[in-house]
Amino acid sequence: MNDLTPLPRDFYAQHATHVARQLLGATLVRRLPEGGLICAKIVETEAYSGLDDLASHGRARRTPRNLPMYGEPGHAYVYFVYGAHWLLNVVAEPIDSPAAVLIRAVEPLEGIEHIAARRNGRSPYEWTSGPARLTVALSITGVHNTLDMTTTAHGLWIAAGMLVPDSAVRTGARIGLGKRVTEPWLSMPWRWWIADNPYVSR
DNA sequence: CCGAGGATTATCT
DNA sequence: GATAATCCTCGGA
Structure with a gap:
């Protein structure tokens, strides 16, 4: 692999839309507690930003869950949905500005054997092509x-x-938003992905 | 191949 | 009590 130096906090302090765009092609790195390194290229992201963004957990005000979104940029925001799935975000924008970037899909580059051990029996293209799939593949949960x-x-x-x-680079509306989300937030083109990459979610 | 519906629980109203 | 930044399975074509 190339240089695995972590991106600096300044990078994440920018607007979530900018961070989401710039994270395409970046390398998500996971060092497993039991040993082993996984590297994966980020191929799909979504931005959630501001008090007005009805699709964002950070909308309106602070709650126990969304507190990380109001905190220091560059930290993980990992939450549980649908009673089943963990989703990984990176906090963006300065403190007190609620924003995060959801990592929606990655392309495995290294340590694929560690991923395979956890996602056996399916097409390799389905191992990391979705926000809840990749957390299973990289062993990411609420402890992070x-x-x-x-x-x-x-x-x-x-x-x-x-x-x-x-x-x-392609952009489009964010996926999976609830019924409470109305325009303009519903159609806001805050999803980014790499064109023709087979690991992008459906 | 495709669409519909269920799973399953933390969080907020 | 309702909903959710999803995934998987199942039934039908």
């Missing part, structure tokens, strides 16, 4: 909530990886 991702200390961070040119 609020951890600092600008250091390697907690076994979960993001490195610069490879640059993705604008010509290879």
Whole structure:
């Protein structure tokens, strides 16, 4: 692999939409507690930002759950949905500005055997092509909530990886929003993905 | 291949 | 009490 130095806090302090775009091509790194390293290219992201964004957990005000979104950028925000799934976000924007970027899909680069051990019996393309799939694949759960991702200390961070040119980037509306979400937030093009990448979610 | 519906629980109203 | 930034299974074509 190339340089696995964690991205600095300044990177995450930018607007969530910018962070979401710039995270395409970056390398999500996971050092497993039992030993082993997994590296995966980020190929799909979504931005959630601001008090007005009806789709965002950070909307309106602080609650016990969304507190990390109001905190220091560069920390993990991991939450549980549908009684079944963990989803990984990285907090963006300065303290007190509620924002995060959801990591929706990754392309395995290294340590695929560790992923296979957990996601056996399916097509490899389905192992990490979805926000809840990739947390299973990389063994990410609620214990990672609020951890600092600008250091390697907690076994979960993001490195610069490879640059993705604008010509290879696509955007669209965010996926899976609840019925309470109305326009303009419903159609806000705050989802980013790498064109034609087979690991992007459906 | 495709669409519908169930799973299953933390969180907020 | 209702809902959810999803996934998987099952039934039908």
